[in-house]
Amino acid sequence: MSRVCVISPFTGLAGDMLLAALVDAGAPLEAVRAAVADTGLTGWDLAVTPVLTHGLTGRRATVSVTDGATSRKAGELIAMASRVRDREVAEVAVAALRAIAEVEGRLHGEEPDQVHLHELGGHDTLVDIVGVAAALRALDVRAVHCEALPIGAGTVRTAHGVLPCPAPATSALLAGARVVGTSLSGETVTPTAAALLLAIGADYGPAPAMRMGSTGYGVGTRTLPDRPNVAVVRLGDREPADVRDLVVLETNLDDVTGEVLGYVVALLLDSGALDSWITPVTMKKGRPGHVLHALATPEAADGIERRMLVETGTLGVRRTTVRRDAQPRETDTVQVRGMPVRRKHGPHHGKPEYDDAVTVARQTGLPLRTVLGMAARSTEER
Incomplete structure (x- = not known):
């Protein structure tokens, strides 16, 4: 505590x-x-x-x-x-x-x-x-x-x-x-x-x-x-922060298109990955490539690895055990031009939810950065 x-x-x-x-x-x-x-x-x-x-x-x-x-x-x-x-x-x-x-x-x-x-x-x-x-x-x-x-x-x-x-x-x-x-x-x-x-x-x-x-x-x-x-x-x-051991799965790719990579990231998240991201790298012989990463619980790691293998055709996936310190967070909702925008708050920082801000921007014609700023500055109580 x-x-x-x-x-x-x-x-x-x-x-x-x-x-x-x-x-x-x-x-x-x-x-x-x-x-x-x-x-x-x-x-x-x-x-x-x-x-x-x-x-x-x-x-x-x-x-x-x-x-x-x-x-x-x-x-x-x-x-x-x-x-x-x-x-x-x-x-x-x-x-x-x-x-x-x-x-x-x-x-x-x-x-x-x-x-x-x-x-x-x-x-x-x-x-x-x-x-x-x-x-x-x-x-x-x-x-x-x-x-x-x-x-x-x-x-x-x-x-x-x-x-x-x-x-x-x-x-x-x-x-x-x-x-x-x-x-x-x-x-x-x-x-x-x-x-x-x-x-x-x-x-x-x-x-x-x-x-x-x-x-x-x-x-x-x-x-x-x-x-x-x-x-x-x-x-x-x-309550103390949620500290637990997780698994990072990653593989090097130099023959997968950007469209496929974007699809795989979304697919891994839908399949239970806690996070997924891509890092651009320079591989052997000067070839440009990407590292596909996924963060998963130990229980979900096998299923996430199979997805990575099947969707990318890679010949191997590396595993690393990491410790994640997840800080407590809570969510409130404010109104921007009469539409709800959720905001996620941690102990040291908070920010509006991107998807909600995009919806407001599309329906009002306001620039997305303006909507994000309005939501962040709002003093409306929950």
């Missing part, structure tokens, strides 16, 4: 909201505190307490500070995060802080390590970033998926004055993220949250099929009149 965390930023996302939601979902607070203590940070305490808001009980993370250091240079925070003994936690925390430093450095024309972090340089930022990394590690999360982030309008007040929402640093950190507009005003996604999503490699595609586990609710400090201000995390276990 592989543990997955799905983040649903109902009203937005901040570092403290994500930390509180992970603790609410079962991350041990002791592990979070221990990781933060490794940094050498002094004069702080972290409490994660139940909060009832609009009929929903979640948790709120609060950092209490007893020393006067309210801001630091980025290099100081990075050095502190690097002291965390668990290297996986340290790597995520350092990556998040470096992302903030690089963005702030570009915005202010300074070297990343030397840039002075104001709102982001206090205790809260280090506690939230190290805490989230430690919570994910304690929960053994191996993949994070995030739903579309709601982006608020209006302004946010910073040490540099009033800036538009999202703040410039947040906008830069969210490059490539999936976002959506919201009726909420003000800052709905913080730079800390954006940097954490970047550092943990959050995927914004459809969440994978998984066996549902615990759910956690992280409550923000802002009070909304008509809804709970929460971020939600759902934990689940994904």
Whole structure:
């Protein structure tokens, strides 16, 4: 099993909201505190307490500070995060802080390590970033998926004055993220949250099929009149990839026409081959030729080999045992010009089904590449 965390930023996302939601979902607070203590940070305490808001009980993370250091240079925070003994936690925390430093450095024309972090340089930022990394590690999360982030309008007040929402640093950190507009005003996604999503490699595609586990609710400090201000995390276990031994059958051909080769590939697929393909090669005496390949289960290999022998007239077929790691995949359907196009999604990539896109292209007169692009960009829910 592989543990997955799905983040649903109902009203937005901040570092403290994500930390509180992970603790609410079962991350041990002791592990979070221990990781933060490794940094050498002094004069702080972290409490994660139940909060009832609009009929929903979640948790709120609060950092209490007893020393006067309210801001630091980025290099100081990075050095502190690097002291965390668990290297996986340290790597995520350092990556998040470096992302903030690089963005702030570009915005202010300074070297990343030397840039002075104001709102982001206090205790809260280090506690939230190290805490989230430690919570994910304690929960053994191996993949994070995030739903579309709601982006608020209006302004946010910073040490540099009033800036538009999202703040410039947040906008830069969210490059490539999936976002959506919201009726909420003000800052709905913080730079800390954006940097954490970047550092943990959050995927914004459809969440994978998984066996549902615990759910956690992280409550923000802002009070909304008509809804709970929460971020939600759902934990689940994904079935492992289908790993099995298969057989590759192949034969060299220099006297079979292209028409026959195309027919044989289709025939082998219809006969039970998992895949079939052709590779152009130069054979002995400089003759052009092709290698016909077929991928089959061990049980189907004999029948596939007989087909290859009969249809091509070849004098021999080679066999190689290979191990295939088949990743989990799922399919959804979107509408393009009122017609359905299926899309296949794996853990790292998705694409429209070619045959469906061809049907739409033929019936609408649109170029096939346009149909494929429209289907890939569609945000229609399943």
